[in-house]
Amino acid sequence: MTTIIQPDARLLSAVPFLKPGGRCVDVGTDHAYLPIYLVHRGICSAALACDINQGPLQSAREHIAAAGLEGAIGTRLTDGLHGVEEFAPDDVMIFGMGGELIVKILDEAPWVRNPGIGLILQPMSRAAILRQYLVSHGFAILGEGLSRSGKIYQTVHAVYCGKNTAYNEEELLLGRWNIETNPPLFADFVRHERTVLEKVLQGKARSQTADTAEEQRMLQVLTQRLEKLES
Numbered sequence: 362m363t364t365i366i367q368p369d370a371r372l373l374s375a376v377p378f379l380k381p382g383g384r385c386v387d388v389g390t391d392h393a394y395l396p397i398y399l400v401h402r403g404i405c406s407a408a409l410a411c412d413i414n415q416g417p418l419q420s421a422r423e424h425i426a427a428a429g430l431e432g433a434i435g436t437r438l439t440d441g442l443h444g445v446e447e448f449a450p451d452d453v454m455i456f457g458m459g460g461e462l463i464v465k466i467l468d469e470a471p472w473v474r475n476p477g478i479g480l481i482l483q484p485m486s487r488a489a490i491l492r493q494y495l496v497s498h499g500f501a502i503l504g505e506g507l508s509r510s511g512k513i514y515q516t517v518h519a520v521y522c523g524k525n526t527a528y529n530e531e532e533l534l535l536g537r538w539n540i541e542t543n544p545p546l547f548a549d550f551v552r553h554e555r556t557v558l559e560k561v562l563q564g565k566a567r568s569q570t571a572d573t574a575e576e577q578r579m580l581q582v583l584t585q586r587l588e589k590l591e592s
């Protein structure tokens with residue numbers, strides 16, 4: 362008997378951006394629920410599940426074996442995308458890490474600057490830093506996803522095109538695609554981001570010396586967008 366764990370909406374947000382039948386890499390795979398689901402369902406033909414830590418990779422191996430998918434899903438103990446190029450992926454997924462770490466991983470793997478490789482990225486924080494990196498290093502952001510699994514998560518789909526794009530502060534913070542298309546979870550997402558920011562500002566208000574200029578600007582951007590969404 363094989364065991365396949367159904368991924369939650371956060372992980373499933375990768376699916377619309379994957380090339381059907383392609384080869385995918387999951388960086389920071391941990392439990393490997395995502396590549397197992399994708400290969401089991403035939404959405405991907407093969408996967409490489411990578412992690413920098415032995416413990417998560419061992420858990421990935423056990424879940425892959427329980428799913429009977431050792432023939433189609435390899436595992437690799439590695440930092441980011443080092444040594445992964447030879448797998449020749451069609452898509453690279455990096456989920457569940459901070460935006461700055463995702464940037465570091467991409468920057469250390471110049472081979473992903475290839476129009477044939479899709480990047481599917483889920484920053485748990487600092488999404489604006491990730492978008493800024495992408496649009497100023499020749500990547501085009503082709504789409505965005507919002508998914509609710511408890512809180513609302515952002516998924517960014519990018520591909521290298523060799524041309525930089527100028528994003529304004531709001532587009533960096535919320536995603537140009539989200540602003541232009543207003544997907545169903547967007548207003549809730551902006552509202553949540555504003556609440557988080559207000560809490561940060563309340564915390565900083567207790568310290569007389571804290572610089573709040575950036576947060577104040579972000580708060581203004583979020584408030585203005587919410588007013589437009591609610592009008």
Ligand SMILES: C[S@@+](CC[C@H](N)C(=O)[O-])C[C@H]1O[C@@H](n2cnc3c(N)ncnc32)[C@H](O)[C@@H]1O
Binds near residue numbers: 390391413439466
């Ligand atoms: C919070 S878990 C996310 C697991 C899964 N991707 C998800 O979204 O549910 C982060 C995983 O990334 C791994 N990780 C952290 N830094 C990494 C790096 N530089 N390269 C590869 N994996 C990394 C950790 O060991 C951990 O298993």
